[in-house]
Amino acid sequence: MTLDTVRIRKDFPIFERTVRDGKKLIYLDSGATSQKPHAVIDAEMDFYRLHNAAVHRGAHQLAEEATDAYEGAREKVATFIGAHFNEIVFTKSATESLNLLAYSIGSAEFGSRFALKSGDEIVVTEMEHHANLIPWQQLCKRTGAVLKWFSVDAEGRLDLSEIESVISAKTRIVALTHQSNVLGTINPLVEIVERAHAVGAFVVLDACQSIPHMAIDVADLGVDFLAFSAHKAVGPTGVGVLWGRAELLNDLPPFLYGGSMIESVTMTDATWAPAPRKFEAGVPNMAQAVGLGAAVTYLNSVGLDLIHEHELILTGYLINGLKQIPDIKIFGPMTNIMRGGTVSFACEGIHPHDLGQYLDSQGIAVRTGHHCAWPLNRKLGVAATTRASVYLYNDLSDLDALLEGVLGAQKYFARFS
Numbered sequence: 001m002t003l004d005t006v007r008i009r010k011d012f013p014i015f016e017r018t019v020r021d022g023k024k025l026i027y028l029d030s031g032a033t034s035q036k037p038h039a040v041i042d043a044e045m046d047f048y049r050l051h052n053a054a055v056h057r058g059a060h061q062l063a064e065e066a067t068d069a070y071e072g073a074r075e076k077v078a079t080f081i082g083a084h085f086n087e088i089v090f091t092k093s094a095t096e097s098l099n100l101l102a103y104s105i106g107s108a109e110f111g112s113r114f115a116l117k118s119g120d121e122i123v124v125t126e127m128e129h130h131a132n133l134i135p136w137q138q139l140c141k142r143t144g145a146v147l148k149w150f151s152v153d154a155e156g157r158l159d160l161s162e163i164e165s166v167i168s169a170k171t172r173i174v175a176l177t178h179q180s181n182v183l184g185t186i187n188p189l190v191e192i193v194e195r196a197h198a199v200g201a202f203v204v205l206d207a208c209q210s211i212p213h214m215a216i217d218v219a220d221l222g223v224d225f226l227a228f229s230a231h232k233a234v235g236p237t238g239v240g241v242l243w244g245r246a247e248l249l250n251d252l253p254p255f256l257y258g259g260s261m262i263e264s265v266t267m268t269d270a271t272w273a274p275a276p277r278k279f280e281a282g283v284p285n286m287a288q289a290v291g292l293g294a295a296v297t298y299l300n301s302v303g304l305d306l307i308h309e310h311e312l313i314l315t316g317y318l319i320n321g322l323k324q325i326p327d328i329k330i331f332g333p334m335t336n337i338m339r340g341g342t343v344s345f346a347c348e349g350i351h352p353h354d355l356g357q358y359l360d361s362q363g364i365a366v367r368t369g370h371h372c373a374w375p376l377n378r379k380l381g382v383a384a385t386t387r388a389s390v391y392l393y394n395d396l397s398d399l400d401a402l403l404e405g406v407l408g409a410q411k412y413f414a415r416f417s
Contacts, residue, residue, distance in 0.1 A: 003310045005395040008302065011037040012393055023363030026398045031181055031209060031342050031389030032367050033231045036295075043294035044236055047287040054283050056260050070286050073293030074276075077241055080296040081226070082217035087249065089242040089276040090289050094208050095131040097227035097242035098175075100255040100279060101204060102135035105173070106142050107253045114202075114252060118144030121170040123201075125150045125158055125187070126379055127180045130372045132206040132227075136175055145172070152379055156183040156332035163195050171201040178210040182371045182387065183332030184315070184342035186210070193222045202248070208232055213311055213340055213391070215304040218243055230288065235295030239288035242279070249275035256281040307392045311341035314390040314399060318343050321403040328406070331380055344371070344385040347406060350413050352384040358409040359386075364402055 009015045012035045019025050027035060047069060053062035055070040078085045091097045108114035122136045122145050140147045148166055150158045158176075167174060174196040179186045189205070196203045203223040210216060212233035218226055226243040230236055244252075254261060254272055258281040263271040272278045299307070316336050322328050327348035333339045347355055356368035367387040370377045377383060388402055 003302070003306055003392060005310075005393060009393050011039070011298075013038060013041070015393065019363050019365075020361055026362075026364045026401050028388040028390060028394065028398060028402060029365045029367050030212075030232070030391035030394075031387060033237070034212060034234045034391055035393065036236070037234055037298050039298050040235055040291045040294045044287045044291040047290045052287075055286050056277075057283075066286060069290045069293075070284065073289040076293040076296050080300065081211065081243060082219050083243050084246060086274070086276060087243050087246050089244070089249070089279045090284055091240040091242055091279075092238055092285060093240040094206065094227045094229035095240070097240050098131055098204070098206065099135045100242060101225055101227070101244075101252075102139045104252040104255050104279075106139045109253070112251065116143040116145050116172060119170060120145040120172045121148055121168060122146070123148050123150070123167055123171055123174045123176075123196075125176045126152045127156075127158070127183060127185065127373065127376050128175075128177055129181050129206065129208070130374070132175055132177060132204075133375070136173070146170075150176075152183075152376065155334075156180070156185050157338075158185075158187055160188070160191060163191065167192070167195045167199060167201065169199050171196065171199050173202050173204060175204040175206070177206040177208075179207075179213075179340045179342070180332070180373075180376075181209050181342060182344050182373050182376055182385070184340045184344075185332055186338040186340055188338065189221055189223070197222075209340060209342065212299070213304075214308040224248055230292040230295060233292075233295055234298060236288040236291035239285045239292050241292075244275075246275065249279070252279075254278050254281070258282050260284075302392060310392060311390050312336045312339075314394055314396065315339065315341045315343060317396055318388060318390070318399045318402070321399060322406070325403065325406055325410075327410070331382075331385060341390040342387060343389075344387045346382060346385055347410065349417060350409060352386045354413065355386050355406070355409050358412060359402070359405045362401070362405045362408065364405050366402070 014035050051065040053066040055067040074088045075085050078088045105114045126149055153159045193203050205223040205226045207226050207228045211228040229240045261273055261278050261281040263273050329346045331344045352368040359366055369384050
């Protein structure tokens, strides 16, 4: 069974428009943000039109409806990733989810299972997005912990040859991406999780590039915390998710303080509501959470396994096509084994920004730059790359247009060399 991309594209209103003087929009930048189907747009609008009220606060009908919609979205997200209802924390983004976690761990009292001391170690990887690197860098600076990392090999995969020295008896946290936003590499979690847990470390997974594209069950992954964003998963901007095992969330101190996250308050002290509300101070992103609930319902209706299989076909086709073009260098795995639908490449003699602008003139949207991964770019020996990322609404004709666009760019810029 294959995806009917013609039908799927009809679910996304943005594909009804044209760009650059009437050209068809060919959107190959879903790794940055995905497009939104009618179901998600309508869910968010209907919340404002019909149910708008502050959740968890009022006793009137609108407040009850708003709370039911908001908590219903939490239930949908929990089911989507195989979690328990009370393990889903809504944030404004995956970036906030990871910062929340790093800040809360850094605020843990002495004697807590999370408390860090000088000489403890936090392990990351060379392929991390800044959102899953900088919070841990800063936590190390605040606590005296030491940051260590897995390096990336020539194929664009993690070098696990020295896993026992990288994840040592001093390791307290291992934070890594599930799928690289630059290389498309899907990391081998089993070996890393087993080693981390063997030394008593917690595993934090950045799943922004994996959850929108493949079926995920947190129990199967074995990690302790996981973060992802709605806007990469056909959902709204302004809402993200932090998942954590319930007993761990309950032991963590809050991140923000204010209304809704308290159990009781006096003039001199306060106690906290249980997780997840402990981490959701203030009026939350209600309509956006409802939109996320609609997004995961939509993805389930299409089928995550089908989406993943479809993307593998597209990725293999794109890699093979780029290989046929002279002066192209592809970064990351050259096969579909443990790899997702993100392909970064460089074209000799053409700066990625220039290539991106030329492709844009042809109606093709790609990402150019360092992709919020400066350390990885330095390891690759480049300042920037061109990145094409596919999703459920792309088909082979989109990739043919990209390949033709790259050839056209080479001819165009050759005139100036």
